[in-house]
Amino acid sequence: MRKSKLLPGMAMLLAVLLMSMRFVSDGYKVGDTVADFKLKNVDGKAVSLADRKDVKGYIIAFTCNTCPVAKAYESRIIALNEQFAPKGYPVVAIQSNDEQRSPGDSYGAMQQRARGKSYGFPYLHDETQAVAKAFGATNTPHMFVLKKEGDAYKVAYIGAIDNNQRDAAAADKKYVEQAVTELLAGKPVTMPTARAIGCGIKWRDA
Amino acid sequence: MKTCLAFLAVWLVCSVCLPARGQSVAVIKLAQLGPLLNKTDDTLRVVNFWATWCAPCVKELPQFEAVRQKYADRKLSVLLVNLDEPDALETKVKPFVKKRNLRSRVVLLDEPDQNAWIEKIAPEWSGALPMTLVVNRAKNIRKFIGKAVKEGELETIINAYKPQ
Numbered sequence: 554m555r556k557s558k559l560l561p562g563m564a565m566l567l568a569v570l571l572m573s574m575r576f577v578s579d580g581y582k583v584g585d586t587v588a589d590f591k592l593k594n595v596d597g598k599a600v601s602l603a604d605r606k607d608v609k610g611y612i613i614a615f616t617c618n619t620c621p622v623a624k625a626y627e628s629r630i631i632a633l634n635e636q637f638a639p640k641g642y643p644v645v646a647i648q649s650n651d652e653q654r655s656p657g658d659s660y661g662a663m664q665q666r667a668r669g670k671s672y673g674f675p676y677l678h679d680e681t682q683a684v685a686k687a688f689g690a691t692n693t694p695h696m697f698v699l700k701k702e703g704d705a706y707k708v709a710y711i712g713a714i715d716n717n718q719r720d721a722a723a724a725d726k727k728y729v730e731q732a733v734t735e736l737l738a739g740k741p742v743t744m745p746t747a748r749a750i751g752c753g754i755k756w757r758d759a
Numbered sequence: 760m761k762t763c764l765a766f767l768a769v770w771l772v773c774s775v776c777l778p779a780r781g782q783s784v785a786v787i788k789l790a791q792l793g794p795l796l797n798k799t800d801d802t803l804r805v806v807n808f809w810a811t812w813c814a815p816c817v818k819e820l821p822q823f824e825a826v827r828q829k830y831a832d833r834k835l836s837v838l839l840v841n842l843d844e845p846d847a848l849e850t851k852v853k854p855f856v857k858k859r860n861l862r863s864r865v866v867l868l869d870e871p872d873q874n875a876w877i878e879k880i881a882p883e884w885s886g887a888l889p890m891t892l893v894v895n896r897a898k899n900i901r902k903f904i905g906k907a908v909k910e911g912e913l914e915t916i917i918n919a920y921k922p923q
Contacts, residue, residue: 621812691885691905713886716872719844726874748877750842752813753887753906 580689581697583745586705590684592647592677593660595667600645600675602699602706609641610736611706612729613697615690617650618666619657620752623693626714627670629721630694633714633729634674642698642733644674649685650693651757658755685754692751698732698742709742713749782856784865786845789876792868795838796880799897802834803922805913808880808890810842811855815907816889820859826913827863833922837863842888845869893917 581587589602602611614630616623634644650658660678667676679685688697698710710732715724728747735742796806807823809816820839827837839861843852848867856865870876877886881903884890893902893916900920904912 692887695885713874716874726872728874747874748884748886749873750810750877750886750888753815753889755815756906 580687581708581711583708583711583742585708587697587699587708588687589706590687592679592684594675594677595660595664595672600677602645603704605643607641608643608701610698610700610709610733612637612642612644612733613688613699614644614646615649615685615688615693615695615697615754616646617648617655617658617693617752618662619650619655620693622718622749622751625718626694629714631670631672633733636730637733638673640733640737642737646672646674646676647679647684647690648676649679649682649690650755651682653757654755682754682757691754692749693754694751695754696729698729698736700736709736710745712747713751716747716749718749782861782865784841784848784852784856784867786848786867786869789868789870789879792840792866792880796892796894797896800834801897801923802836802895803900803917803920804836804838804892804894805917806838806840806892806894808840808842808888810888811847811851812843813888819889819907820861822908822910822913823863824861826917829914830917830922835917835922839863839865841865841867843867893920895920 587602591599591601594600612633616626616630618624630644630646638644648658648663652659656662660680663676663678666672690697694714696710696712696714697708699706700709710729712728714727714729715721716726716728717724726744726747728744731744732742796804798804805823805826807816807820809820811817823837823839826835841852845867852865852867873886877884881890881892883903884905887905889907891904891908891913893904894900898920902916
């Protein structure tokens, strides 16, 4: 009797395990509610999603100082904040690279970068990499658009900023801009995920 | 240590007396890469996706060169798929291949709409570099490595599949 109850359970568990192995990240999927976090900003203050009551959502950017792709997209991340922060979707940038493996991404280097480029948004240090893991961020840059529903933040878009790394003007698919524009218009996001070549996040040696 | 390795690398190259032919880098499309990955012969394929701007990729390239040499008498091939921009072919990719004396086959994949092809290469791949596949279609072998390979990891994987 006990055995017969146990077996389907174990089979189920095995199935779930096998299925989860098919995906590179076990992080959030589109539609998931994200757990709030508290990370240190470059100004020394802690930042959480719940801090701002006036927003409609967030544009989360996992990025860094050192990755050539992230650097190519830096001005586009700044532009997204300028375009959408006034409309209720500010950018929150998060840097998760391990500073042992990537010294150019130390907290001090992050502070310099944010100051040098006058970031108008938080640039948070994910020192333990727990937030990148929770989100399932793997690249820099890796974008997550969150939509506020009540007190919850739901993932509405995951992936690339646009489809032309080298030349912003030549990009004819601006994934993040399109997703946020659709959310602001109360429409469903037509392209909820898009992939792009980027730098792998430099994970701390286990 | 690094100097030692550099000497060793130079020695290895000299000892096999390879002719100093220039390594060519073909520019290919996805339609040409697909058949390379899916050949139904008995050769085990180690396919590494990299770029000259990707530091962890550059660091691990010698490991691919090393397994290519180590398994030279087995049915194993190494393919290095470069993902630099096509206009960097002459200015960056070819000089890099020459400077590092890469002997494995190098191709540059010219497919601008990344979202359209990343998933076709590997559904579990987010696009983060480096990425490596160990494949043999006929034997149903497919191992996905979504990050840099650790020292010895490639050999462990290859040995597990016993290339003839």
